[in-house]
Amino acid sequence: MPEGDLVRKLANQWDEWAGEALLLTSPQHRFATEAAKLNNTVFQGAHTHGKHLFLEFQNELYVHIHLGLYGRFVFQSVSTKPRDTVRLRATLGSQAIDLSGPTQCETLDAEGKAKIHARLGPDPLRQGDSIESLLPWLKESKWPVGKTLLEQSKIAGLGNIYRAEILFMFGLNPHTANSAVRESEWKSIWRLSQDLLEASVARGGSIKTTGKDSPLPLTVSKRPSQTRAYVYKRTGAPCYGCGTPILQEEQASRTLYWCPSCQA
DNA sequence: ATCCGATGTCAAT
DNA sequence: TTGACCTCGGATC
Numbered sequence: 001m002p003e004g005d006l007v008r009k010l011a012n013q014w015d016e017w018a019g020e021a022l023l024l025t026s027p028q029h030r031f032a033t034e035a036a037k038l039n040n041t042v043f044q045g046a047h048t049h050g051k052h053l054f055l056e057f058q059n060e061l062y063v064h065i066h067l068g069l070y071g072r073f074v075f076q077s078v079s080t081k082p083r084d085t086v087r088l089r090a091t092l093g094s095q096a097i098d099l100s101g102p103t104q105c106e107t108l109d110a111e112g113k114a115k116i117h118a119r120l121g122p123d124p125l126r127q128g129d130s131i132e133s134l135l136p137w138l139k140e141s142k143w144p145v146g147k148t149l150l151e152q153s154k155i156a157g158l159g160n161i162y163r164a165e166i167l168f169m170f171g172l173n174p175h176t177a178n179s180a181v182r183e184s185e186w187k188s189i190w191r192l193s194q195d196l197l198e199a200s201v202a203r204g205g206s207i208k209t210t211g212k213d214s215p216l217p218l219t220v221s222k223r224p225s226q227t228r229a230y231v232y233k234r235t236g237a238p239c240y241g242c243g244t245p246i247l248q249e250e251q252a253s254r255t256l257y258w259c260p261s262c263q264a
Numbered sequence: 265a266t267c268c269g270a271t272g273t274c275a276a277t
Numbered sequence: 278t279t280g281a282c283c284t285c286g287g288a289t290c
Contacts, residue, residue: 001270001271001272002271002272003271003272005271006271051271051272051273066272066273067271067272068272068273068282068283068284069269069270069271069272069273069282069283069284070270070272070282070283070284070285071272071283071284072284072285083284085283085284085285100283100284100285101283101284101285102283103272103273103274103282103283104273150272152272152273159271159272160270160271160272161271162271207271232271253278253279254271254272255270
């Protein structure tokens with residue numbers, strides 16, 4: 001389900017429980033032993049890096065969660081019986097948070113957490129992160145831009161929707177080599193990523209690149225109403241910039257949507 | 265009732 | 278590059 005913005009928003013929700021001792025169970029049982037170890041210890045707060053979520057408990061122990069494609073959190077009343085697919089239920093008072101379908105849910109110490117950070121690139125949502133350290137590599141790299149934007153070890157937090165939308169907003173052909181994109185343009189891409197992700201977090205984690213808080217792409221003169229995206233999942237529909245049907249193809253093993261004319 | 269795709273990643277080839 | 282992981286909602290029959 002998520003790209004980095006939604007994960008950050010979920011972390012913010014978790015943070016409302018910071019400082020409290022939580023009841024942890026695993027209705028599905030796959031996380032039962034781990035949950036028991038942390039049960040009733042004080043939740044210190046949530047951290048994120050890209051799409052990775054870290055729930056910190058006492059003694060620098062972290063529950064590392066990656067939602068992957070199917071994972072999700074459901075916030076509800078404790079009186080609602082959890083589905084039997086729920087990997088982890090956290091309870092505080094009358095409230096419960098259910099986690100199901102994560103690609104990852106494991107307990108890590110500080111060292112384990114550091115290893116995760118080490119394999120992730122800068123995150124547009126993280127305080128102090130910048131694209132600066134990536135520029136030398138980008139300058140030499142033959143990778144297509146459309147692959148780079150999905151690569152979490154380069155930029156952490158963007159996903160398939162933002163990839164398509166950002167490429168469109170810059171009029172970039174997805175197959176353009178990294179080295180063919182000017183440094184100033186990379187910096188603009190980074191800044192736009194920050195703006196889009198932050199605006200989404202503020203909205204509660206729902207992606208909408210066509211919104212009034214996003215800049216208009218050069219080729220688009222009017223904001224499309226109704227739609228939340230310029231090209232994502234709009235295969236065959238007319239481009240908002242030029243009317244050309246939006247194309248769909250596979251790039252970096254994900255479906256990419258783009259306008260062959262505006263992104264020539 | 266069944267099928268299918270999805271805002272993701274990694275290990276194995 | 279491909280398959281496995283894993284869940285659920287919406288489309289289809």
